[in-house]
Amino acid sequence: MAKLLEKKSTEQSSGVIEHRAINPSGRLGSLYDGFRDILIGEINSKCRHQWQKSFESIKCELITGTVDSNFNLLKCIGIQSEIRLSLLLNTMKRSGIADVLNYPHRIDHYTRFLYYSWALGKSEYLETELSVLDNIDIWDPELNVTHIITSITFGIDLVIVLQLPPEDVIIKKIDNLLEKIRDEVRIDRHRILRLTSDDNDLLGNLARIKIYSNAPSLRNLTSVVDIFREIDVIKQCRRIRFPLNYTLRLVTMLDPQESETSLKSLYPLHAKKAEKFRPLSSSLNNRIEQNPLELRNSITYAETFLNENIPNLFDEHLADQLYKARTELSNIKDESKRNIQRLAKLVVDFRSGAEKTCEIDQMLLGNFQQVLKAGLNQLTQTLTQLEKKEHLITNLQQQHFDYMNEAENNIDQNDGLKTVEHKLLRSNQHKLFPCSNDTLNENNSSKLADLRQISEKHQSNSTLSLTCVDFSNCSFRPDEMVALPSNNIDYSENHTNQNVSSLDSIPQSPPTVPLSASPLVSNDETINILLLGETGVGKSTFINAFANYLIFQSLEQAESNEPIVVIPISFIMTTGENFEERTVKFGEIDSYNNENFNTVGQSVTQHCKSYTFDLKRSDNNRRRKLRIIDTPGFGDTRGVDQDERNMEYILQYMNNLTYLHAICFLLKPNSSRLNIFFRTCFMQLFSFLAPTAQRNIIFCFTNARSTFYTPGNTAPLLKTMLASLSTNNISFKQENTFCFDSESFRYLVALRNEIEFIDE
Template sequence: MTRAAGIASLIDYPQLIDEHTRLFYIYQESHIQSEKDHFHHLKNAVRSSTCETFATHIITKIISGIHLLVILQLTSDKEKEIDVVLKKLQESIINNSPVVKIDSKEQDLLDQIISTTVYSNIDVVTKIKKLPHIYETIIQLQRDDQAHGRLKYILTPIQWFYGHHAIHMLKLILCKSEDIETLEYYLLQQKSELKVLNFCVNHNLFELLQGKCQKQLKNIQEELSELHILHMKDIERLHNVLLKIRNGTINQSLIKKEVSLDSPEEIQQLIKNITNHINALKSKGNLIKQLQSDGFEYCDVADLGIRNGLEGDRINDMLFGNDSHKAIFLSNDKFRNDDQVGWVELYSEMIQESKTNPQLRLVYADFTYSTYTLKKMTTVSSKDMIAKPNPSNSQPSETNIKRKIPSSTPSPSLTNEFINILLLGESGVGKSTFINAFANYLHFQTLDKAQQGKPIVIIPVSFIMTINDN
């Protein structure tokens, strides 16, 4: 219910703990600082006090020592060799023996440890990132107990000092141990669930997508932020309930009503949505990985600006550009999931075609995230611009008719004949304006269509217009 500090910060460890993880744990008590000899004077001072306070306990004993946990993430190919070195360092610390010398071979092995994270009640140790330095610091701490940090605080109720004078003191009702265990389990479960989702999105998915589907990844990250806010509100709610129970405002039995093993419905629904979105994007990441291994380029057509309302010629220009050696597979997740056999057949045909024509660029155009309505999955080649129907549908429906993207008549810019034009002129004479005007002239059939449609701006330009005296 409070901010984690010292070794308790382990709850915020960002990585997953698996078979490649090693834990290096030390707990050692060294000395005790007690107020036992001053109890009589302390009791008199407290009893003579007339101030009202919200405090319920006084610290009467402090235990100091070493509390340390080192978390190591090892490489899978050097685990056994590194474990041998770790065992050597562990025995040295347990036996409190002189510093073990680490040779160059052992040092090379320790340098291959992927990450080292230290949690401790001694702040200086948590800043060290190399295991040999951590080991040397531990040996020094074992010999110098003055550098040890505080481990435990022993508390005594203030009412014990006041005796019968404690009428005005704040009441304190201790919760039952089983209720506290239920609360702790609930909070740890919520924290762990949030950590797993964060790691899955910001590490696993991020690496899998390799820069693709960034908009969808950002949407999931925003959902995670929303989930984090809901968790914080839930913790604040439980915090207030616990305070009211301890000061006697509400009955202790209500903690079972407020805390259960199931999180609030709003949190459960959001977690379900996030999990579904993660699985969908993970499937997309695996598809992209498969496409790349088979020689395809992945293209999210939404990133090209392809949207509902664009004409076929415009979509064609955006997909093909001036590339005369490109074959494109147009599909989306719905077609791929609903007709896996047909999808595989078209996919295999394109791979076979690329083997006979090594210069051919294979592109997978994904319409999943675009507002453009794709009527049918199909393949299109910049060479002949002939769309192939889905072979698995012997009798296509009216909405799944054979169609080309774009129109049936190829525009001159999509033939195999290209003309390169060099446009020269001084700055400000209108080269960019001419190029933009020429592009709009080729795109729009009439002036009315040009006025109604969105102008094409290939090269951004700016100019000053003089109106009257301004």
């Protein structure tokens, strides 16, 4: 270590710096901005240079990954400290092996890094030619030129990222093989790596392999054997050269400083930038580097955890917790970006000669950093809770339990245990509900074993369904683990007539709004239809399409006129041979406060809004209007609480209507599951309306062209859900079911956005 520090000190004092060739476009004579660590151009040079063959041994290291926020891979593979800092502060573009900072997957103790470096040789200016000012074209003094490349080492730089399977026996075997590969590569620089068929089979267990290199031909390979075979090809073809390292010389050191031909004497403006250049001390560089390094590692861990480690079932059961975690992560990323921008400016200013040490220290120790660290700690706690929940749900599923959280049954803080039991059992008479929360799970781990006994009893009774209810995120707190119903349960085969407590104790429904059961309406009357559906199902698009159907008699007529847009619209369309995505917009989006197009997964429609259409007069000269009431979609990414609020808004809006003639539910065909709030929506709606409402339900399926205008796989899901309701008067038949597609309207809007279509 002492020798390394001594070498660096000598290099800095002599104006010479050795840098890894992150940007491969450098040439002898390339100009370099040492303030930001970037290449900024080339100069014409007549200087002589020479080639020196390298006799350095091959470097090959095997590095084990970790989730530690201090893990510094760039340091492990020998990238210089100033370069590492510039890469972390984004003043230098990441390419070649440095692109490993953008590795999009989780790094943990199952991750291995195989680093390989081989030097072919060096091209450098002759030492006697370093008085170069009379042999080069002088550069623009406005450029931040501090250094010039006087030597380039060519070779191969390579990082192989390998993700091992989570199986201890296989991990040990793969590690042994990787160590064998490392040792063989180190021994003989000319030896071709050869693996046995058993070795190849073992490497076939790798979950993932990704290559980062200065050699483009290596980057897309996915086999260790292919990688080293291609390395051998590159070695044999000596004309193929990839920059490995740059030697940078301070431009004021190109000629004797006191001579009349020095840069300072001949071109004082050009020398001014280089004279200001000041590298960071090792201690200061390391202190600064630690900040963006820890931020980057923590953010990357959180992103990959949420994107890769969370099963799909979490979106159904833990939407609120996921939304909270993703919101926390988004806030931290924004704060981190501002933090890095401020640090980068201070570092550039320091390298430019300004005294910024105190400001840097203040920033690294200030309140902003404390807030950022507190946010990271909170996010870590949230992710830890999610990870525990993942293990719990997986364990329950292995024991044949379904999982449910309190939000799926509208349980709140005012509910007692009996009310909770009623809510759970009112439509699930043949289910058993073990109830607990995170605190009870942690403090009463022995009682979790009781679940196994229940599971074993379940094996002999196929009519009994088991669902574990989680109250961890609810203000209702059971005092101990309980199983509902609380009455004695017969687990025998005859368990088919289980007594369920009466629901009389549940509060009565609010006043109902009359719903006309007759298809006839009086003269000049307005027909009110409520439109309900999941977020993104296409309610607003349907209303727009409906308006155009009323105005235009044919598609040709609509094509030659401006489309009618009663609700602003925005959607993505794929066009062209390269499948480019374009955002199609139409309508005065900025002037409306009821539509939000900025947040994916949230309902575009924010509040209930009516759209009235004049219908044609009938033969008896009746004039009718149709009022379609657009509503916020349920299944909002903000969670079940937002769905509940939206439902309250809808019921309040309905309460202002004298009559509601029909309710139209919009659904997508071929859904794999119905949104968990869909059933709750039905129950709340019909507790609010008169019983006759059940005869005026319409089911509409959007985007139905893909299912040949049928309900597709959604039909059996809907039938099952309707059958589970306490009422059996809701019809789902051909007479009240309609399938359509609003593609023609999207086509009209796309035409107005100058998207071209090919007639086929």
